[in-house]
Amino acid sequence: MNHFQFALNGLFLGGLYACIAAGFSLVWGVLHIINMLHGALIVLGAYVAFYGHEWFGIHPFVSMLAAGLIVGAFGYLVQTGLINRVVTKPVLVTLTLTFGLDLILINAMLLAFSADFRTVVLEHPLGTASFGGVFIPLDRMVAMLLALAMIGVVYAGLRLSRIGRAIVAVRADREAASLMGVDVARTYSVTFAISAMLAAAAGSLMSVVFPISPTTGHLFLGKAFVICVLGGIGSIGGAVVGGMTLGLLESFGGLLFGPEHALTIAFVLLIVLLVFRPQGLMGKKGF
Amino acid sequence: MVPLLELRDVSCTFGGVRAVRGVSFRLKQGEIVGLIGPNGAGKTTLVNLISGVYAPASGQILHRGERVDGMKPFRLAARGIARTFQIVQPFPAMTVLENVMAASLFAARRKGMAAARAAAMEQLEFTGLAPLAHRPAMELTLANRKRLELAKSLAMEPQLLMLDEVNAGLNSAEVEQALELIRAIAARGVTIVIIEHLLKVVMTLCQRVVVLHHGELIADGAPRDVVEDERVVSAYLGARYAERYRRRHA
Amino acid sequence: MTRRNLMLLAVAVAVLGAAPFIGGNYVLRIGTITLMYAVVAISWNFIGGLAGYPSFATAAFFGLGAYAGAIARTAGVPETLAWLLAMLAAGAFSLALGFVILRLRGHAFAIASLVVIEVLREIVTSWDSVTGGGAGISVPFAAATPEAIATYYYWSMCGLAALAFAVLYHVARSPLGFGLRCIRQNEDAANMVGINTTLFKTAAFVLSGVFAAGAGAIYASWTSYIDPADAFDIVISIKAIVMVLLGGAGTVLGPVLGAAAFMALDEFAWSNFLEVHTGILGVLVVLLVLFLPTGISSFSLPDVLRRMRHKHGSPAGASGR
Numbered sequence: 001m002n003h004f005q006f007a008l009n010g011l012f013l014g015g016l017y018a019c020i021a022a023g024f025s026l027v028w029g030v031l032h033i034i035n036m037l038h039g040a041l042i043v044l045g046a047y048v049a050f051y052g053h054e055w056f057g058i059h060p061f062v063s064m065l066a067a068g069l070i071v072g073a074f075g076y077l078v079q080t081g082l083i084n085r086v087v088t089k090p091v092l093v094t095l096t097l098t099f100g101l102d103l104i105l106i107n108a109m110l111l112a113f114s115a116d117f118r119t120v121v122l123e124h125p126l127g128t129a130s131f132g133g134v135f136i137p138l139d140r141m142v143a144m145l146l147a148l149a150m151i152g153v154v155y156a157g158l159r160l161s162r163i164g165r166a167i168v169a170v171r172a173d174r175e176a177a178s179l180m181g182v183d184v185a186r187t188y189s190v191t192f193a194i195s196a197m198l199a200a201a202a203g204s205l206m207s208v209v210f211p212i213s214p215t216t217g218h219l220f221l222g223k224a225f226v227i228c229v230l231g232g233i234g235s236i237g238g239a240v241v242g243g244m245t246l247g248l249l250e251s252f253g254g255l256l257f258g259p260e261h262a263l264t265i266a267f268v269l270l271i272v273l274l275v276f277r278p279q280g281l282m283g284k285k286g287f
Numbered sequence: 288m289v290p291l292l293e294l295r296d297v298s299c300t301f302g303g304v305r306a307v308r309g310v311s312f313r314l315k316q317g318e319i320v321g322l323i324g325p326n327g328a329g330k331t332t333l334v335n336l337i338s339g340v341y342a343p344a345s346g347q348i349l350h351r352g353e354r355v356d357g358m359k360p361f362r363l364a365a366r367g368i369a370r371t372f373q374i375v376q377p378f379p380a381m382t383v384l385e386n387v388m389a390a391s392l393f394a395a396r397r398k399g400m401a402a403a404r405a406a407a408m409e410q411l412e413f414t415g416l417a418p419l420a421h422r423p424a425m426e427l428t429l430a431n432r433k434r435l436e437l438a439k440s441l442a443m444e445p446q447l448l449m450l451d452e453v454n455a456g457l458n459s460a461e462v463e464q465a466l467e468l469i470r471a472i473a474a475r476g477v478t479i480v481i482i483e484h485l486l487k488v489v490m491t492l493c494q495r496v497v498v499l500h501h502g503e504l505i506a507d508g509a510p511r512d513v514v515e516d517e518r519v520v521s522a523y524l525g526a527r528y529a530e531r532y533r534r535r536h537a
Numbered sequence: 538m539t540r541r542n543l544m545l546l547a548v549a550v551a552v553l554g555a556a557p558f559i560g561g562n563y564v565l566r567i568g569t570i571t572l573m574y575a576v577v578a579i580s581w582n583f584i585g586g587l588a589g590y591p592s593f594a595t596a597a598f599f600g601l602g603a604y605a606g607a608i609a610r611t612a613g614v615p616e617t618l619a620w621l622l623a624m625l626a627a628g629a630f631s632l633a634l635g636f637v638i639l640r641l642r643g644h645a646f647a648i649a650s651l652v653v654i655e656v657l658r659e660i661v662t663s664w665d666s667v668t669g670g671g672a673g674i675s676v677p678f679a680a681a682t683p684e685a686i687a688t689y690y691y692w693s694m695c696g697l698a699a700l701a702f703a704v705l706y707h708v709a710r711s712p713l714g715f716g717l718r719c720i721r722q723n724e725d726a727a728n729m730v731g732i733n734t735t736l737f738k739t740a741a742f743v744l745s746g747v748f749a750a751g752a753g754a755i756y757a758s759w760t761s762y763i764d765p766a767d768a769f770d771i772v773i774s775i776k777a778i779v780m781v782l783l784g785g786a787g788t789v790l791g792p793v794l795g796a797a798a799f800m801a802l803d804e805f806a807w808s809n810f811l812e813v814h815t816g817i818l819g820v821l822v823v824l825l826v827l828f829l830p831t832g833i834s835s836f837s838l839p840d841v842l843r844r845m846r847h848k849h850g851s852p853a854g855a856s857g858r
Contacts (some may be wrong), residue, residue, distance in 0.1 A: 034644065085827055090646050092591040093826055096782065100822025107816030193757055218771075220656065225648055233644075265660035267652045274641055274649045338729070364731035376729075389719050392712055396732030398713065443731065455740035 005134050006251045012137070014247025015144030016209070019202035021149050021222055022239040023195030029234015030171040030191045031087055034096040035080070037222060038199055039217030040105040045071050045200025046207040047113055053120050053207075060120055061146055064204040068150075068197040074198025079189040087188060102217070109214040117211040144206040147241070150201050154194060154238050167191050173236055190193035226266045229273055289352040291316045291478055292337065292368075292447060297346035297356070298502075299329075305331040308502040309346070314447070319479045321489035324472055324499035325523050331373065332481045333499065334449045338370045339363040369445035370446040371436040373452045377424035384420040387411060390442035407442050414438040414468060430461050437468065448482045449471065454488060466492065486528070490514075492508055498523065519529070544791045545565050549797060553695060557688050563685040571758065571800040572694040573752045574780060578792035579701040580748035581777040583741040586795055589715060590738065591643070593774040594634070594650040597657050598627050600768035602750025603757040604661055604668055616758060620693075621847045623754035623807045631746025635739045642724070651771070658769035665802030673764030676757050690759040697755060701748045702793065708744070709789050718787065732853040739828030743841065749777075779822055 024038045045067040052063035078101065086093055126138035158164035166187045168178040178184050203212075210216070223246060233241025246266060253265045289315040299307040307329045314320065322330050337348060341362035348356040352367055367527045377386050387410055392403035413419045414434045417426065427435060433453055439449055440503075450469070454462045456473045466488060473479055483489045489496060489510070496513040498506040500522040506513045511521055556568045577595060584592045602623040609619035638649040661668045668674060678686070716737045719727040728734050757763045776799065783794025799821075800846045805819040 028644075032644075034647065082823065083825070086830075089592070092585070093646055093777065093782075093830065095591070095647070096775070096778060096811040097823060100826065102821040104816045105819075105820030107813055107819065107855055110815075111812060196796070225652070229648065264656055264663075267656045267659075270637070271649050271656070274645050275555065275637060298836055340729075359733075360728045361731050366728060374725055376726040378726060381722060383719070385715075389727070389732070390717070390730045392731075396731075398716070400710070439730065476592050493690065522711070 001139060002133065004124055006255055007133060007248065008136065009148060010248035010251030011244060012140040012247070014244035015147045015244075016202060016206055017172060017227055017247050018225060018243030019147035019151060019198055019205065020238040021224040022223040024221075024235050025228045025231065025233055025235060025242075026167075026198075027192055027195045028228060030167055031083075031094075031188050032091070033083070033087060033098065034091060035192075035195070036095060036221065037100040037102045038195070038218070039197040039221035040077065040102050040109070041071055042206070042220045043198050043212060043214055043217045044074075044105070045203030047109065047203075048200065049204035049207045050118050050212060051119055053122075054062070059122070060204050060207050061113065061142065061173045064146065064150070064201045067200040067204040071200035072193045072197030073194035076189050076193035078196075079184070079192035083192065084188055085184050096287075102227070106214050106217060111260070113214065115213055118205045118207075118211045119211045122208065133146040140206055143208060147202060147205055150198065154198060158236070162215060163187070163190055193218045196225040206248065223266075226270045228271050288315070289312055290349075291351060293347075293349040293352075295347045295349070297333075297343045297348060298342055299332055299338060300344050301332075304503050307336065307343075310499070310502075310504045311346075312497060312504060312507055314480070315476060316446070316478050317476060318495060319473050319497040320492050320495035321420035321480070322480055322482045322499065323484070323486070323496060323523065324491055327501075328499040328501040330499050330532075331451055332502075334370050334451055334480070337363075337447075337449065338368055360470075364443055365396065367444065367446035369394070369440040369443040369447070370449035371433075371440050371451055371453055373455065375429075375432040375436050377427075377432065377435055377439075379425035380423055380516070381445065383416055383423050383424055383438075384411065386409065386424050386435060387438050387442045390439045390537065391444075394445075401457055404530075407438075410438040410442045413471075415500075433454050433457065433465070434468075437472075441472065445477060447478045447480070448455070450479065450483075452482055452484065454483065462488065484526075542794075545794060546790060549793065557691055559764070562683060563686050563702050565691045565761075567800065567804055569691045570685070571796060572691070572698045574776060574800060575698050575750040575793050575796040576701045577773065577777045578780040578784070578796045579705050580608075580745040580752070581696075581774075582705060582745075582787065582792045583708070583717075583748075584738075584745040584782050585783050586788070586791065587709070587717040587779060588738055588741045589716045589717075590639070590741075592650045592745065593645040593647060593771070594653050594744065595777045596769055596771055596773040597639070597650075597654040598631060598746040598749035599753035599756075599773050600657060600661070600765070600770075601627050601746075602753030602823065603763045603768040604674070605750065606644075606754030606755075607674045607757040607763055608667065610676045610758065611674065620751060620754040620758070624751045627746045627750030628743050629745045629790075633738065634746075635742040638739045639735070639742060645705055647698060651774075653801070654769050654774065655702050655772055659717075662765045671765060673762055674757075675768070678758065679763045691826065693755050694752070697748070697751050698793075701751075702789075704744065705712075705792070706789050713737060713740060718754070721787070735779070739756045749829075779825065783825055783829070783832055788832070791832055 014083070018044060022047055024035060028034045035145070047064045048067035048070060049060035052058040053064065083094070083097065083228060086097055122139070126142065129136045129138055158167060166177070166182045167190065169182055170184055170187045172186055227239060227242035229247050230245050231238030231240070249266055257265065292314040293310050297307060297311070298305060298308045300311055310333065321330050322333070323518065324330055329508065332341070336343055338466055339358050339362070342357040346356070349352055350368065355363060360497060378389065384404070384407055387407035390405045391397045391406040392400070397407065398404040408417065408420065411420055414437055416431065416434050419431065437453065454465055457465060469481070469492065471480065481489070481492065493510060495508065497504060498513060498519050505522065506516045507516045508525050514524065514529055514532045520526055541752065549682060553568065556564055556682050577599060581595050582591065584590050592620065605623035605626040606619050609622050610616065614622065634653060638646060641649055675779045716727065716732045719730070719732055720734055724734055780795035781792050782795070783798055785791030802821055803818060806814040810817055
């Protein structure tokens, strides 16, 4: 396989990774909480897609929207009912809370779906195209494009809609925003809902690529962490850059060191970055 | 006699802006020096440089002849260099006594918690905070917080005490009380540098005034000379004040 | 220590002392695990409770201690010495790690400390010539009756717990403990007031490393088999934090009370609701965070009731992260 192949693989993966991390990064940047529940939300979205396909024959790429809405609504409720009570507390407290919620959700999913790994088997896969010696798995490519499209829609929504501007305001300065009439609690709930929606969408798309099980949630969470630090916390554009970077790193890292080490390399890189450039590759500014 | 503190051509830059440029002066033990200048002149930056919060980009800072530029604040604290903050920074959930005890224990190097506690109580008595000793620091009024700052600084048993706008936000009665306190501190032999916008305070309290403007030291001398200085007048005081001062002290 | 807490401590000591005599192996097992978590909780309390640094590295130190102890044992080192070596190794590691990550604060520090667990696990899994890789490592044990073995490890863990408690007690009342509390309140102000914050933070971090590793080393000997997933499990770090928060962060008795209370609930959930036991743990954690933020040792019923009545905290109100 030539290097271009690895790059392509990395990019396809990167698009999905960006979608995984965008919501996580948003919540972190706006609510200042580390949402340990995020991985489970991704898995939940994947299950919605899986059963949508299993029972109704709906293609996961289509049920991405349904998954997003369902899990997004769930996220809104969780934020409003639970997390908003302690959202101003130190990072330890909120992290512990979201971890507790994570335990609950994972247990619920284990009961409902069992720990067996499921894969979505498409009846009409798009197959693989070939272009100049490079193989292009079309399903993965479409998944990546949809992921990026989803992110693009959210980005546009944030810049153009009123609630989006409220989110930006709260991200910049919570108290000032509140003084200017922004309903901070509701803004938080909407932000969390958007984050859950992006997570679930990512999960749906990934159900075509990866086998799913309630136990894989933490793996995705770990990647989301790395991507945030790479791309800068709170920045959607950063999540895209970070996601692509991680995808490429894993692809080429797998080439150099063997796939089992790819994540370790990413984590070591993360520590190095935290020490020397905590604002990430993109710096602090902007969405 | 080796000066207590000496700055030689000290400069400091923040993101392209030279906050302090080539400042040099000497402090003798026992002086009370006023540090004045318009907002943004670099007064607090200078204090930050001397107390170790920032390291100078160039130049030297000497304490009793030894170089101290670049030293961490805690080392300078142990050497007897203390300062108050404009925006008071206590340990909010700890009591007033504990706040001051930290200074006696660590900066003044008192041996053991009991000795530190006793030394801290002394400073609380001195600043009139003794009745509030066991209240959490975050419950204090602004005036009392300023006193707490002062008590903490005194508990460090400093040779040099730099006061950064201790009077901001105080009414005139409180300012008078603060002045009394500062005079009493000076009477103990502590060298004082006071950043102040209230010129009345500076003129009556200080034997010497240093003026900063755009990071440069533009005047250094006795109050009446500094007030007459053209550069000072145009940069900061304004002609009307200079005129009034001249008439009053002619 | 308040009278009530002193009484609780006395009860705890009595129960601990009596356990090997009145209970069977099951009681001893629960007791050993509880004591192990008490040590882990105490170790976190140094860096997280006193100094206020949200460290997740506890599991990394635990795993390191487990593996260092196991490797020493397979090399023929006598048991207690192996445990001491493991603690020393963790001390050195935490010193080096602290040098790198203690300059970070808040979220950045939390992430870095979390990631260390993963990195160590990966290294251990890859370095299979020494560590047995993903298959794990078996620790040699002396032949003896199950009761004798259970009792021996119970007392070993008890000894470590007593040591950890004594050190915590001492540190909390010393200038080091005082300085750490100042750092937690306001690190910059602490520096200004003469505290060598780097030194103090590092001391707290090393203490947390040493004791967590000790618990890991004894655990490895006790179970006589460890593998990377077991030893470097992030849940260990989370449990340590939850236990300390449950009992009261930064206090002397908090970690122990929290560990005991948590284990009691965990065991109850496990015995009776195995399938949902993780979920119940999750519910417990959520309730804890929402209603008992200062922990058991400063528990007051009126406060809890008051908090329950205020259904919506004000995200727009209070400042601070």
